[in-house]
Amino acid sequence: MAVIGIESSAHTLGIGVIEGGKVLANEMLMYPITDKGIIPMKVADFHTENVRKAVSSAVKKAGISAQDIEAIGYTKGPGLGPCLGVGNLIAKSLSMKYKVPLLPVNHAVAHLEIAKHINGFRDPLALYVSGGNSQVIGMEEEPFRHYHIYGETFDIGVGNMFDNFARKAKLVPSWGSTVAKAAESGRYIQMPYTVKGMDFTFTGLLTNAVAQLKGHSVNDVAFSMQETAFSMLCEATERALMLTEKREIIVCGGVAQSKRLKEMLLSVCNAHGTKFGFAPNEYNADNGAMIALVAEKMLRSGQHYSMMDCGVNQRYRIDSVKITWK
């Protein structure tokens, strides 16, 4: 019996199929990003145009038929409203069509759970880094079992900072991996470094980096901004590690695709004898498999939702989600 997961929180439309924790299909389509960034209504149109094709292609790849479908999971949030709406609508119609349960999944929980699942970890400290989010998270049992946020960005997500910088520096395509490429051959310039306890901010760093483009090579600026931002994230993570005494660290979310960030976190782990894990890139990018994985866990642990409870929530915080599985 398989679970279908639908992800549509931002620019990526993902349809995944999971059976007993095993990925049968993980189809992805990405809205073509221009120098204007993401325009939510246009992305929603893109998702609407492509979703039927993506679902049938995922089902075909998974080699399942209608009677194999056990449940439908979809991203409830956090994300862009119009984009979430498309996934929600399709999930509802599939659930009605196949007469199977519908499960609203938190996007951040999904990123964390798939990395945890792939590495076989039990109770990791997680650094969740993407365009919209940057958080240090771990499981806490009180007042109910949930993923607690030990620290997070006070302003923008670290991925948003990279994307923004790429557009200002006219790097094409305008996203993090292009900045990472420019950073390969840079030299360090001092930039604002802001960590407050286990929280951090990125807008000051972004403003400074953009200003430093006058007078320094883009390589030096990209390198220094990346080193500064990742060092801040590592410091916050290390502080949370000391506080929680957890024995495993995972990194997940779009920015977890960065080689340099993983190298730095591995160094943090080595200094404390902590296990380090991450998922392959296809699961750090937004994807449907992680949504299906969590939907299956929700289903197996007895969660049940009526159609009325299945809406979207643009600001669906990870720490408000009751975790009903181990």
Added chain:
Amino acid sequence: MEMMMIAEGAEANVYRCTFMNMPAIAKRRIRKQYRIESLDTYLRTHRTKIEAKIMMALAGKINLPRVLAVSSDTIYMDFIEGKRLSIMTDEKAIGRHVEESGHWLAVMHDNDITHGDFTPANIMANGNSAYVIDFGLSYFTGSIEDKAIDLLLMKRSISKELFSIFIHGYDSAAKDSKPAKKKLAEIELRGRYQLRSLATVKG
């Protein structure tokens, strides 16, 4: 000098030692392999310098360890006998110390200094007095927002009842506590904080 490590922090290690035959503490910022050397050296020396400067600026104004000597990465200071508030269990005593710590934070803020990590783990109960320790994330700033974040960190670390006792102490010592409290309410309404859970964590 013989040094015995008593605490391993994320940023610095803390050692028991003696200074001029007196029991002392050495706080040493250690090299972090994950960051590039130039950033690492800058952060360690800069933070050590600022921390020592802040501690010396507060000497005589609040209860804190006295600075004995400073090197590029190490601060030597008085050894304060006592227990961190975070591991105390006597509710009455905690309340008293929390109120006093509110008093000390107000004095710091009136001197345009924020603590940066103002939680019960960094309040030391020594007899009837509360001592503020670990100025590792402190800095000089007049920013109301930074002061409000000190209040926010404390609010997130203790119960509602204790926080009102804390604020009472803060109010009683501050020249004008209204702007920081107003800013705190504003920050909490920024969405990211509205739903932030308050799990009790060790530390």
